Amino acid sequence: MTVSSESPASSSRWIEQREALLLAPYAMFSCNSQGRLHPENEHSYRGPYQRDRDRILHSSAYRRLSGKMQVFTGEMGDYHRTRLTHTQEVATIARTIGRVLGLNEDLIEALALMHDIGHPPYGHAGEDALHECIADEGGFSHNQFALTIAQELEIRYSEFPGLNLTREVLAGQTERIDKTKDQGLKPLLEVQLVDAADSTTYDAHDTDDAIKLGLVTLEEMSEVQLIRDAIQSVREKYTGLSNDLTRKAVVHSLVERQVTSLISWCAGQLQDRGFGSAADAMQSDFVLDHAVELAEQKKELETFLYQRVYRHPDLIRVRKKAQNRLKAMFVRYCDNPDLFPAKYQQRSENVGVKRMAIEYIAGMTDDFCEQTFRKICPDLI
Numbered sequence: 001m002t003v004s005s006e007s008p009a010s011s012s013r014w015i016e017q018r019e020a021l022l023l024a025p026y027a028m029f030s031c032n033s034q035g036r037l038h039p040e041n042e043h044s045y046r047g048p049y050q051r052d053r054d055r056i057l058h059s060s061a062y063r064r065l066s067g068k069m070q071v072f073t074g075e076m077g078d079y080h081r082t083r084l085t086h087t088q089e090v091a092t093i094a095r096t097i098g099r100v101l102g103l104n105e106d107l108i109e110a111l112a113l114m115h116d117i118g119h120p121p122y123g124h125a126g127e128d129a130l131h132e133c134i135a136d137e138g139g140f141s142h143n144q145f146a147l148t149i150a151q152e153l154e155i156r157y158s159e160f161p162g163l164n165l166t167r168e169v170l171a172g173q174t175e176r177i178d179k180t181k182d183q184g185l186k187p188l189l190e191v192q193l194v195d196a197a198d199s200t201t202y203d204a205h206d207t208d209d210a211i212k213l214g215l216v217t218l219e220e221m222s223e224v225q226l227i228r229d230a231i232q233s234v235r236e237k238y239t240g241l242s243n244d245l246t247r248k249a250v251v252h253s254l255v256e257r258q259v260t261s262l263i264s265w266c267a268g269q270l271q272d273r274g275f276g277s278a279a280d281a282m283q284s285d286f287v288l289d290h291a292v293e294l295a296e297q298k299k300e301l302e303t304f305l306y307q308r309v310y311r312h313p314d315l316i317r318v319r320k321k322a323q324n325r326l327k328a329m330f331v332r333y334c335d336n337p338d339l340f341p342a343k344y345q346q347r348s349e350n351v352g353v354k355r356m357a358i359e360y361i362a363g364m365t366d367d368f369c370e371q372t373f374r375k376i377c378p379d380l381i
């Protein structure tokens with residue numbers, strides 16, 4: 001089956017035929033997309049979610065993820081994950097699972113590449129500081145900011161502001177803003193999958209980075225059952241591994257264990273339920289996630305990571321320093337709006353100086369933030 005060179009109409013037919021062959025009935029099919037806020041002609045050989053993925057990939061916000069820390073700062077070396085490599089791992093793992101389950105990989109990839117583009121410098125520490133700065137005017141959330149970037153701030157097209165993504169990708173990101181509220185309908189399975197792949201990914205790579213950086217040892221982490229089981233499976237398979245290779249094999253096992261378990265539990269559930277469409281799955285009580293036993297083991301690992309890694313004195317020190325810096329920059333920009341580059345003046349008039357300061361700081365990489373702090377707050381160095 002190949003794309004026809006005749007007309008855009010025949011290309012959309014080709015995408016439809018391809019998805020009919022590859023996707024399960026409960027997947028989100030491109031032909032059922034609710035479209036974009038600003039209508040556009042179909043592309044001659046890319047489907048709507050492929051275009052969304054490409055638009056996100058080519059955005060400035062996506063490129064800047066390479067300079068934003070995931071959990072560990074660049075002061076700690078250059079081995080560990082950045083927000084960009086984390087995003088790529090999430091996309092890869094989610095696509096692997098999505099392919100087995102017959103979900104729409106293009107939509108999955110677009111959602112995964114988008115999910116963290118709203119992160120400010122210095123990870124969650126940065127997010128908490130910015131939220132505090134503007135708590136009286138709606139606060140700041142990286143998930144909400146990703147939508148602002150995609151709908152307003154990225155200026156790449158003359159026809160419309162933002163990236164004009166499909167409603168499915170925007171709705172998927174909106175679901176991330178408040179997962180606790182009961183919305184009646186479940187999110188698309190592709191949206192739920194990216195969320196599950198996100199935690200699968202960071203549970204494994206934060207374990208890897210924390211041990212590599214010497215914040216905890218593998219022995220200390222073996223008090224967690226998921227790690228203990230992974231060590232056991234590595235020891236059964238190999239003998240005489242170095243510490244370095246043991247850590248890598250354990251992390252590999254950790255990813256494999258979570259992905260395999262998620263696939264086998266969800267594939268069984270999906271088969272039993274026999275959903276005939278994406279809408280059927282959304283109206284059911286089915287949740288695409290890890291099986292209960294593994295979910296509990298993941299919770300135990302996440303509690304360990306929170307207490308022993310994310311709250312490690314080395315990270316608390318970095319966190320406090322970063323937060324003080326961001327808060328000082330916020331005050332400095334609010335007191336001196338002329339410090340914003342000229343091209344942001346219009347935005348400042350539209351959203352107010354305080355929100356402009358938050359958005360401008362949130363867009364910075366860690367290094368640019370450091371340089372800007374030195375430039376605009378020399379008295380505080």
Ligand code: MG
Nearest residue numbers: 086115116198
């Ligand atoms: Mg993430």
